Amino acid sequence: MALKKKPVTGMKDILPREMEVRDYVISLIKKTYASFGFTSIETPCVEHIENLNSKSGGENEKLIFKILKRGEKLRIQDAKEELDLVDGGLRYDLTVPLCRYYSNNAADLPSPFKALQMGNVWRADRPQRGRYRQFMQCDIDILGEGSNLAEIELITATTTLLGKLDFSRFTIRINDRRILKAMAGSCGFPEESWDDVFITLDKMDKIGEDGVAEDLMSQGFSKESVDKYMELFHIATPDTGGVLALRDRLAGYLDPEYADGLVQIMESVDAVKTADFRIAFDPTLVRGMSYYTGPIFEIAMDEYGGSVGGGGRYDGMIEKFIGQSVPACGFSIGFERIIMLLLERDFQIPESPKKKAYLLDRKLSPEQVRGAVADAMKERASGTAVNVLVMKKNKKFQKQQLEEEGYTDIVEVFA
Numbered sequence: 001m002a003l004k005k006k007p008v009t010g011m012k013d014i015l016p017r018e019m020e021v022r023d024y025v026i027s028l029i030k031k032t033y034a035s036f037g038f039t040s041i042e043t044p045c046v047e048h049i050e051n052l053n054s055k056s057g058g059e060n061e062k063l064i065f066k067i068l069k070r071g072e073k074l075r076i077q078d079a080k081e082e083l084d085l086v087d088g089g090l091r092y093d094l095t096v097p098l099c100r101y102y103s104n105n106a107a108d109l110p111s112p113f114k115a116l117q118m119g120n121v122w123r124a125d126r127p128q129r130g131r132y133r134q135f136m137q138c139d140i141d142i143l144g145e146g147s148n149l150a151e152i153e154l155i156t157a158t159t160t161l162l163g164k165l166d167f168s169r170f171t172i173r174i175n176d177r178r179i180l181k182a183m184a185g186s187c188g189f190p191e192e193s194w195d196d197v198f199i200t201l202d203k204m205d206k207i208g209e210d211g212v213a214e215d216l217m218s219q220g221f222s223k224e225s226v227d228k229y230m231e232l233f234h235i236a237t238p239d240t241g242g243v244l245a246l247r248d249r250l251a252g253y254l255d256p257e258y259a260d261g262l263v264q265i266m267e268s269v270d271a272v273k274t275a276d277f278r279i280a281f282d283p284t285l286v287r288g289m290s291y292y293t294g295p296i297f298e299i300a301m302d303e304y305g306g307s308v309g310g311g312g313r314y315d316g317m318i319e320k321f322i323g324q325s326v327p328a329c330g331f332s333i334g335f336e337r338i339i340m341l342l343l344e345r346d347f348q349i350p351e352s353p354k355k356k357a358y359l360l361d362r363k364l365s366p367e368q369v370r371g372a373v374a375d376a377m378k379e380r381a382s383g384t385a386v387n388v389l390v391m392k393k394n395k396k397f398q399k400q401q402l403e404e405e406g407y408t409d410i411v412e413v414f415a
Helices: 016-034 058-063 095-108 149-164 177-186 191-201 204-218 223-235 240-249 256-272 335-344 366-381 395-404
Strands: 039-041 046-048 066-068 086-090 113-122 134-143 170-176 277-281 295-301 306-313 328-333 355-360 385-390 409-413
Touching: 016 039, 016 113, 016 149, 016 335, 046 095, 095 113, 095 134, 095 328, 134 149, 134 335, 149 170, 149 256, 149 277, 149 295, 149 306, 149 328, 170 177, 170 256, 177 191, 177 223, 177 240, 177 256, 191 204, 204 223, 223 240, 240 256, 240 277, 256 277, 256 295, 295 328, 306 335, 355 366, 355 395, 366 385, 395 409
Parallel strands: 039 113, 170 277, 355 385, 355 409
Antiparallel strands: 046 086, 066 086, 113 134, 134 328, 170 295, 295 306, 306 328
């Protein structure tokens, strides 16, 4: 059987140019988030199948790469269903592993705990532009902080990072799951149908207001409820005034504290921001994960045409592990999409070290080769990146390749 040289569908080889940008972005992420007090952690790529199938991951639970039991535990002849053969899976995000990590190590962690986690995740999804089956995620989370300070810090840290990468004029869309529920309840939608309503609402940017209204009525909801629901979106302007207008309209269905908290987050972030962006209230923002319990947010970037990150509060998730509620909030950037946009704009790494190359004549004596290597070592010690190579017959092409790789100083050493 012939071996295949291309990667598995949905995965990719990373060439040196991209790897250089990735390494730079990773180092900038760690430096920036460390300045906000976040501590790096790492979790295994394999999780217990029970954790991955805990009904916390939304549609992602349908995309798990499952791992068969091993050795004597794998008894295919006795299996009645798929899960009889499976005991683990590749993680589809970093939030479920973080919650397990915190539950297992809370006694040794500070409170609140500010975590930075970067690592590959896997989803058996359909590959498309900026989306792969294996991709890196970058999450920051604050566990144990119940106030709006968590959301303010998460959004400020993430937007500061994007500003350092020269992204501008993007939008942080923000909403609150409790506002979503209050809107649905005030319009007469039965509570058991709210998830269906939100799934339809999430299509607003694709099918428009008329499409959402038509879809809801096709599901059997009354025209009165649908018309009332659509009216609420006309009230909700993208500024803090829109939040307050909804707060007043939803009196009796929404605790005013939730709307006031959202206003506090928006005003605080806007007052201290260092990047060029706006924060906008968007009552159509849903976020797919069912574990969100409060404020939710996404990064909308015009040059991508979609979301390049998101997050929110998920106060009930750690309770599933330890039986005790722990406030939790997180923000994840779409690392792969960010890298794709940087490469498309031919992003140049600032303040990269000087790169020098020595091309050694094949006729050099051993002593001359040692001398060239010694010179290179001295320059490396002073911070210069030095590549020592044997000179090829097609010297012109070799030098051209080195220049494309960023080597600005090329020295030819002859016998």
